[in-house]
Each structure stands twice: as C-alpha cells, then as structure tokens.
Amino acid sequence: MTLEQLHRADIPRPILDVLHQLRERGFAVFLVGGCVRDILRGVAPKDFDVASSALPQEVQGAFKKVIPTGIQHGTVTVVIGGNHVEVTTFRSEGDYLDGRRPSSVTFERDITRDLSRRDFTINAMAYDPIGRELVDPFGGMADLQAKLIRCVRSPLERFSEDGLRPLRAVRFAAVLGFSLDPATRDAIPPTLPIFKKVALERVREEFVKLLLSPRAELGLTLLQETGLLEVFLPELAGAGEDAARLARAAAQAAPAEVEIRLAALLADLVRGAPARDIALRLKFPTKTADTLGVLTEHAFLENRTGDSDPSLRRVLAQVGPALLEPLLAAAKARVEVRQPDRLPAFLGLQDRLRALLAAKPPLTTKELALSGKDIMTTLGIGPSPQVGEATRFLLEAVLDDPTLNESERLKGLLKTWQAGKGA
Structure with a gap:
C-alpha cells in the first residue's frame, strides 16, 4: 500500500480531462473519498468523486455542458465526450439539526477544510493525479494499513452530526x-438516540451491504455489541446468546443473496408472517418480504427427511418451483451450523426434492387437466362454491399421484367424489 499505487492508477480519460481543464484555470482539484481508499487497497473504484476549489458557477464556465444536479450543495455534473463527471466544490458544513443533514453549506477554497467534515479517516484522503499529490491530514493511509475504522477528529461529534455514521x-x-478504533466504537452507544432518527430505508441499505459482505457474522456481532441492532432488529438483539450466535453463523454460511441470508438469520427466531412483517418494517420491497415469509415458514427441511413423495410434493406446491433453490440454500446453512450430523440426510432430501420437481408434477390448480368449466360440465352444476371444493379435491388427488392428471381420469374421480357427497 504505497503512493506508487495511486500514481499507477488507471483513471478514466473523462475524469482526467475534467481535472486538467480545472487545473489550467487555476483551480485546485482532487479525487476524493472512496476512490482514493480503494486504489490504495488495490481495488478498482466503482466511481470517481471529484472535488475542486472552483465554485459551481466557475465549473459551469469551464465546460460547454454542465448539469446543475445539486448546485445548492456545490455539485454539478460535467458532460464531456458523452460521459458524466460530478464535480463538487470544497465545502464545510453548518450544524446538523436532524441527525442526517447539515443545516447549511459553506463553500471553501481549502481541501483540508473539506476533508475535515468527512466521516472516517480512510474516506478523508484526496489525491491529485496530475500533481501526484496525496492530501491525508487525518492519517487515513496509516489506518488503511492498520485495517482500522476511525472517525475524523471527534467520534462523538461525527456520530452526533449524522446518525447513519x-x-x-x-x-x-x-x-x-x-x-x-476503540474511541470510535465507544462513541456508538451514547449516540444511539441520533441513530434512531435515521429513516429505515437508509438503515436497510447499510444493513444489506453488511449482510451480504464476506464477514457478515462479524458485522452482525458488532451490531449486537454496540447496541445498533436493538434499534432496528430487536427480534435478533433480544434472542439468547446461543440463539443469536447460531443465527449469525447461519447467515454467514448462506449464499450472499439477501432473501437467503435473511431467512437463515431469522428462521429460528421468527417464522412466516412475523418474518414478513420484519422485512416490511425495514422497508424491503413487498416481494422480498413475501419471499422471506415463505422461506422462514418452510426452512426446517431437516425434519422432513422421512416424508413421503406426496408430502414433499405438497411442500413444492406451497413453496413454488422458483423458491426451491433459495429454500434449500437457507435450510442447508441452518443445518450446517446447528445440526451438522444431519447434513447427509438433508442432502438426500435435497436430491429427492429436486428430482420430484424435475418430473414436473402438477402443483397448482391451473395445471390440472380439467378447467373450471370442465368441472362444472362434469358435475352438471353452475358457478358455485362446490366448484372450488371440487378443484381442491382434484389438486390433492394429483399431488398424491401425478399420473391421475388426465382429463378422463379426473372426470371419473369427480363423479365418484360427487356420488360420495350425495351419499
């Protein structure tokens, strides 16, 4: 991790063109934040943030096409060669009154003033690739090397300003x-009242990034230990020590897909509708919430290793073909962590479920060989609740034996069923 990595960085031509043009007009201009951090880590940046001493109107005067995307906060978008490059004026900020945003913004000409308002030292570095200069007033590079998350200046102040930090x-x-960093960690519990002001949509976004990371178990443990988890996921925070530990381990063991990791995390704490309600509370999309409800309801597949084929077809009907693989993944993660001795039997069940689904049995009323109209004709009745009752009877029959799903055989079953009801 050296300056040479910054000097050798592959910076897109449009970014360099913007930097050159602003420098030629006498303005200071830097790459800032996450892109500098990632280059030093040897990771290709997802995007490049440009900060400059040029005021928004001065940036507008330097380029032919500029979009005032966030001009009140100093950000404009330069359109150059068909590419969009955001440029933000160096700034300092007024007091944070709502726990999320500054009450005012003051434009600055000094990059250090701009960096001093940022959250963590590893995000408070600026690099000028033309002058080959790194500005690192708060020791971000040393913290990167030490693998340390440390607030810029006072952690209590940084966390009191923005509750999401x-x-x-x-x-x-x-x-x-x-x-x-110990001081950064210690500043979290006393600033939880500020964190509670943060919109749950923003909390969800950060939580998902943590949950899908390669070290989700570590992140979940830190959430528990700092008190953050109690604020937005009390169901997990309030679980016993062993239950919470196993839930975290199951999430880590699951594939990095949000519904699967959530299901592995929550299934042994809340199932079905309550799990769905948690997802909705955290502002997940309704589809995600519905999926989580299904996965947690049926996640205990290790208890079904001795089930008959008809019973397993009913599981497939309840879960739906599209969710079989997510369900198997969540269930396997749970078994690996909680009952590893049952894993061979679970894997056998997994093979059976996949084979049953591959045989394409009818799992819904729409897949029956008789339509609602056919059923009414066979029974000699009109629209009535009896049609629904007959349809459910046929579905149960073909779940028991998929070979019955032929029109003539179903008609015979219906007549027998009707005669039995008449008796």
Whole structure:
C-alpha cells in the first residue's frame, strides 16, 4: 500500500480531462473519498468523486455542458465526450439539526477544510493525479494499513452530526474486514438516540451491504455489541446468546443473496408472517418480504427427511418451483451450523426434492387437466362454491399421484367424489 499505487492508477480519460481543464484555470482539484481508499487497497473504484476549489458557477464556465444536479450543495455534473463527471466544490458544513443533514453549506477554497467534515479517516484522503499529490491530514493511509475504522477528529461529534455514521462504521468493518478504533466504537452507544432518527430505508441499505459482505457474522456481532441492532432488529438483539450466535453463523454460511441470508438469520427466531412483517418494517420491497415469509415458514427441511413423495410434493406446491433453490440454500446453512450430523440426510432430501420437481408434477390448480368449466360440465352444476371444493379435491388427488392428471381420469374421480357427497 504505497503512493506508487495511486500514481499507477488507471483513471478514466473523462475524469482526467475534467481535472486538467480545472487545473489550467487555476483551480485546485482532487479525487476524493472512496476512490482514493480503494486504489490504495488495490481495488478498482466503482466511481470517481471529484472535488475542486472552483465554485459551481466557475465549473459551469469551464465546460460547454454542465448539469446543475445539486448546485445548492456545490455539485454539478460535467458532460464531456458523452460521459458524466460530478464535480463538487470544497465545502464545510453548518450544524446538523436532524441527525442526517447539515443545516447549511459553506463553500471553501481549502481541501483540508473539506476533508475535515468527512466521516472516517480512510474516506478523508484526496489525491491529485496530475500533481501526484496525496492530501491525508487525518492519517487515513496509516489506518488503511492498520485495517482500522476511525472517525475524523471527534467520534462523538461525527456520530452526533449524522446518525447513519455508526452503522456505516460497522458496515465498513464487516465489508473490509477492519477493526473499529476503540474511541470510535465507544462513541456508538451514547449516540444511539441520533441513530434512531435515521429513516429505515437508509438503515436497510447499510444493513444489506453488511449482510451480504464476506464477514457478515462479524458485522452482525458488532451490531449486537454496540447496541445498533436493538434499534432496528430487536427480534435478533433480544434472542439468547446461543440463539443469536447460531443465527449469525447461519447467515454467514448462506449464499450472499439477501432473501437467503435473511431467512437463515431469522428462521429460528421468527417464522412466516412475523418474518414478513420484519422485512416490511425495514422497508424491503413487498416481494422480498413475501419471499422471506415463505422461506422462514418452510426452512426446517431437516425434519422432513422421512416424508413421503406426496408430502414433499405438497411442500413444492406451497413453496413454488422458483423458491426451491433459495429454500434449500437457507435450510442447508441452518443445518450446517446447528445440526451438522444431519447434513447427509438433508442432502438426500435435497436430491429427492429436486428430482420430484424435475418430473414436473402438477402443483397448482391451473395445471390440472380439467378447467373450471370442465368441472362444472362434469358435475352438471353452475358457478358455485362446490366448484372450488371440487378443484381442491382434484389438486390433492394429483399431488398424491401425478399420473391421475388426465382429463378422463379426473372426470371419473369427480363423479365418484360427487356420488360420495350425495351419499
């Protein structure tokens, strides 16, 4: 991790063109934040943030096409060669009154003033690739080397300004595999009242990044230990020590897909509708919530290893073909962590479920060989509740024996069923 990595970085031509043009007009201009951090880590940046001493109107005067995307906060978008490059004026900020945003923004000409408002030292570095200069007033590079998440200046002040920052600190630790600086960690519990002001949509975004990271178990543990988890996921925070530990381990063992990891995390604590309600509370999309409800309801597949084929076809009907693989993944993660001795039997069940589904049995009323109209004709009745009752009878019959799903055989079953009801 050296300056040479920054000097050799592959910076897109449109970014360099913007930097050159602003420098030629006498303005200071830097790459800032996450892109500098990632280059030093040897990771290709997802995007490049540009900060400059040029005021928004000065940036507008330097280029032919500029979009005032967030001009009140100093951000404009330069359109150059068909590419969009955001440029933000150096700034300092007024007091944070709502726990999320500054009450005012003051434009600055000094990059250090701009960096001093940022959250963590590893995000408070600026690099000028033209002058080959790194500005690192708060020791971000040393913290990168030490694998440390540390607030810029006072952690209590940083966390009191923006209630999302404590969760971001834990998320960075999980995603990067870093430790929390002791003072930064100690500042989280006393600033939880500020964290509680944060919109749950923002909390969900950070939580998902943590949950899908390679070190989700570490992140979940830090959430528990710092008190953050109690604020937005009390169901897990309030579980017993062993239950919470196993839930975290199951989430880590599951594939990095949000519904699967959530199901592995929550299934042994809440099942079905309550799990769905948690997802909705955290502002997940309704589809995600519905999926989580299904996966947690049926996640205990290790208890079905002795089930008959008809019973397993009913599981497939309840879960739906599209969710079989997510269900198997969540269930397997749970078994690996909680009952590893039952894993061979579970894998056998997994093979059976996949084979049953591959045989394409009828699992819904739409797949029956008789339509609702056919059923009414066979029974000699009109629209009535009896049609639904007959349809459910036929579905149960073909779940028991899929070979019955032929029109003539179903008609024979219906007549027998009707005669039995008449008796």
